[in-house]
Amino acid sequence: MRQARRRFLRLALLGAATLLLGSSRRAWRFEAVEPTASPELARRLLLSLRDVSSAQAVGAASLRAMPEHADVHALVTRLLRDEPALSRSRSTGATRKLLRRCIREDFARERVVAVDGWLLAETEARLCALAVLV
Amino acid sequence: MFVDARTLPDAAQLRADLCIIGAGAAGITIAREFIGKPLEVCVLESGGLEFDAETQGLAGGRNVGFPYYVLGTTRLRVFGGTTEHWAGLSRPLEESDFEVRDWVRESGWPFQRSHLEPYYQRAHPICQLGTYDYRVEPWETVRSPRLPLGGDRLLTSMLRRSPPTRFGQVYRDEIERAGNVQVYLRANVGQIELTPTGRAVDYLEVVSFTGARLRVRARAYVLATGGLENPRLLLASNRVAPHGVGNDHDLVGRYFMEHPGVLGAVFLPTNPALPLKLYQGNSAVPHGFLCPSAETQRRERVLNFRIFVAAAPELEVMRASIDGVRAAHELIESARRAKLDDDFGIHVRQVAADLEEEALYAYKAFFRRDERLPAYFLPMGMEQEPNPNSRVMLTDEHDSLGMPRIALDWRFGELEERTFHRGVEILASEVGRMGLGRVKLLPDNVIPAGSGLHSGTRAVGWPRSIEGQYHHMGTTRMARDPKHGVVNADCRVHGIENLFIGGSSVFPTVGYTNPTLTIVALSLRLADHLKELLR
Numbered sequence: 001m002r003q004a005r006r007r008f009l010r011l012a013l014l015g016a017a018t019l020l021l022g023s024s025r026r027a028w029r030f031e032a033v034e035p036t037a038s039p040e041l042a043r044r045l046l047l048s049l050r051d052v053s054s055a056q057a058v059g060a061a062s063l064r065a066m067p068e069h070a071d072v073h074a075l076v077t078r079l080l081r082d083e084p085a086l087s088r089s090r091s092t093g094a095t096r097k098l099l100r101r102c103i104r105e106d107f108a109r110e111r112v113v114a115v116d117g118w119l120l121a122e123t124e125a126r127l128c129a130l131a132v133l134v
Numbered sequence: 135m136f137v138d139a140r141t142l143p144d145a146a147q148l149r150a151d152l153c154i155i156g157a158g159a160a161g162i163t164i165a166r167e168f169i170g171k172p173l174e175v176c177v178l179e180s181g182g183l184e185f186d187a188e189t190q191g192l193a194g195g196r197n198v199g200f201p202y203y204v205l206g207t208t209r210l211r212v213f214g215g216t217t218e219h220w221a222g223l224s225r226p227l228e229e230s231d232f233e234v235r236d237w238v239r240e241s242g243w244p245f246q247r248s249h250l251e252p253y254y255q256r257a258h259p260i261c262q263l264g265t266y267d268y269r270v271e272p273w274e275t276v277r278s279p280r281l282p283l284g285g286d287r288l289l290t291s292m293l294r295r296s297p298p299t300r301f302g303q304v305y306r307d308e309i310e311r312a313g314n315v316q317v318y319l320r321a322n323v324g325q326i327e328l329t330p331t332g333r334a335v336d337y338l339e340v341v342s343f344t345g346a347r348l349r350v351r352a353r354a355y356v357l358a359t360g361g362l363e364n365p366r367l368l369l370a371s372n373r374v375a376p377h378g379v380g381n382d383h384d385l386v387g388r389y390f391m392e393h394p395g396v397l398g399a400v401f402l403p404t405n406p407a408l409p410l411k412l413y414q415g416n417s418a419v420p421h422g423f424l425c426p427s428a429e430t431q432r433r434e435r436v437l438n439f440r441i442f443v444a445a446a447p448e449l450e451v452m453r454a455s456i457d458g459v460r461a462a463h464e465l466i467e468s469a470r471r472a473k474l475d476d477d478f479g480i481h482v483r484q485v486a487a488d489l490e491e492e493a494l495y496a497y498k499a500f501f502r503r504d505e506r507l508p509a510y511f512l513p514m515g516m517e518q519e520p521n522p523n524s525r526v527m528l529t530d531e532h533d534s535l536g537m538p539r540i541a542l543d544w545r546f547g548e549l550e551e552r553t554f555h556r557g558v559e560i561l562a563s564e565v566g567r568m569g570l571g572r573v574k575l576l577p578d579n580v581i582p583a584g585s586g587l588h589s590g591t592r593a594v595g596w597p598r599s600i601e602g603q604y605h606h607m608g609t610t611r612m613a614r615d616p617k618h619g620v621v622n623a624d625c626r627v628h629g630i631e632n633l634f635i636g637g638s639s640v641f642p643t644v645g646y647t648n649p650t651l652t653i654v655a656l657s658l659r660l661a662d663h664l665k666e667l668l669r
């Protein structure tokens with residue numbers, strides 16, 4: 001009987017700890033992503049492109065192909081979901097490197113979108129869409 | 135020795151040990167194998183030593199399936215046959231082309247590629263192809279490396295290029311000097327006459343424009359007139375077998391296959407200086423191209439295919455050589471459709487170059503906005519799935535010698551369509567993954583999902599640029615079981631003891647590669663078999 005009570009207490013403590021840790025991890029993730037999915041971050045990401053007018057041209061076509069992407073918050077959130085480190089990147093070079101990694105990963109996983117016949121990485125298309133919207 | 139059949143009297147009878155119908159790559163190869171042997175060989179060729187329009191007119195027919203070339207221009211009735219307009223590109227079939235693939239119906243040869251290997255080696259000098267070596271390494275240098283795609287999804291392979299060998303010119307003297315080989319020119323076989331039991335060929339009936347009819351008897355016969363004419367003659371020879379010779383199972387003429395070619399996409403390298411020389415073959419060096427590994431074919435459940443990476447001038451040379459009789463305006467139209475120096479392409483590359491650190495130096499050094507983009511065409515040639523409804527049939531029309539003309543119902547479908555799309559997608563993904571550039575589907579090829587292709591119509595979405603390569607294959611296919619093929623593994627017509635077939639009509643599957651080298655290899659193999667048989 002005493003042994004059963006101890007076992008119950010151990011399981012209860014373990015469960016509580018799991019719940020606490022789980023919720024705190026979710027909170028951390030929320031903290032890390034949600035506040036930074038902003039136009040400000042979008043503008044920072046766009047600094048990695050030297051020619052914004054070209055990005056806008058591609059972005060306009062991307063938005064015609066994917067009108068549901070005309071949402072800055074959703075686009076940035078998706079970019080951060082694929083590469084959370086983008087929110088912490090402080091240099092253009094580092095941001096470009098992270099974006100390049102995302103783009104190559106997109107191609108590797110065939111996350112590809114056809115824009116005016118061009119087969120582009122989803123990250124690339126999203127970034128260009130941001131260039132139109134921001 | 136050459137004899138003009140028109141000089142022979144009516145009802146003349148000829149005898150030989152071996153009679154070969156057709157003097158193209160297959161017929162000439164087999165005949166050469168018997169030079170100096172103690173056997174009499176008779177070759178019956180519809181044409182002469184020079185092209186003439188009257189004989190060529192016998193080759194006409196109708197297209198009733200997917201749009202195709204004017205049939206009368208797709209094979210040549212002349213000594214040397216269709217090698218007279220062969221482009222010369224050569225490569226053996228791949229090992230996987232011989233295997234049974236559960237996603238490709240009726241796939242699999244009765245033997246493996248390794249069985250054909252010694253014949254490929256013997257075929258190589260006959261086709262004037264130089265060293266039998268298809269490795270990439272001997273042609274790869276620091277300045278002409280293969281594309282660094284990594285992994286095994288797409289591989290670089292090499293095609294070799296024959297001068298090309300015009301068999302009728304290169305081997306004419308040798309054949310003419312051969313004491314035991316008689317070539318009858320302008321001799322048109324009108325009927326393969328079977329014995330009353332229908333189990334053997336009794337004689338061939340030969341007709342000429344003079345009206346004379348000859349008979350040729352031999353111990354063995356080889357039909358080697360190409361993938362359209364072989365089924366035509368078998369189907370038309372119906373005096374004893376009402377459905378045609380070798381057609382007990384209604385297979386003669388079915389399974390017609392081509393190599394559908396699509397000028398479907400272009401490649402825009404992020405770095406304008408990306409070395410692609412390995413893929414820009416010319417008459418002197420082999421020609422690199424990209425193809426899926428056997429594992430990629432299996433995983434993706436697609437047909438075999440190849441993709442060239444061709445600069446515009448090379449493409450036009452290539453197309454002109456393959457399609458020797460194509461109208462010039464079609465070339466111009468293709469070039470117009472493939473034009474890439476539009477603003478949007480510049481923007482795409484700008485974005486890609488901005489994000490590809492490795493390309494930045496090249497970008498700064500070479501790229502200006504007013505500069506024409508160095509783009510590469512990606513013409514794809516693919517295997518066609520064996521399809522019994524893709525076929526050669528006889529019509530009610532007759533040529534000037536009374537032979538029924540053919541109708542070609544060329545069909546292909548979803549697997550070819552999927553192969554094209556997956557091929558381009560895989561290439562786009564691979565070059566993107568490696569940061570090499572971007573791929574664009576040409577406007578004709580931006581295809582709505584789920585579009586299908588049906589016989590006789592050009593379905594919405596299939597590219598206008600799709601076309602054959604003058605390769606006629608599969609119409610007397612090889613299979614161990616007579617219910618699945620017209621000839622057995624020895625190229626003998628099932629149920630007919632002394633009739634054999636040479637040429638690409640016996641291919642059960644066709645890979646992506648040009649067929650001439652395999653035709654010659656199979657002809658050498660058949661010649662060896664006949665030497666044993668007739669000894």
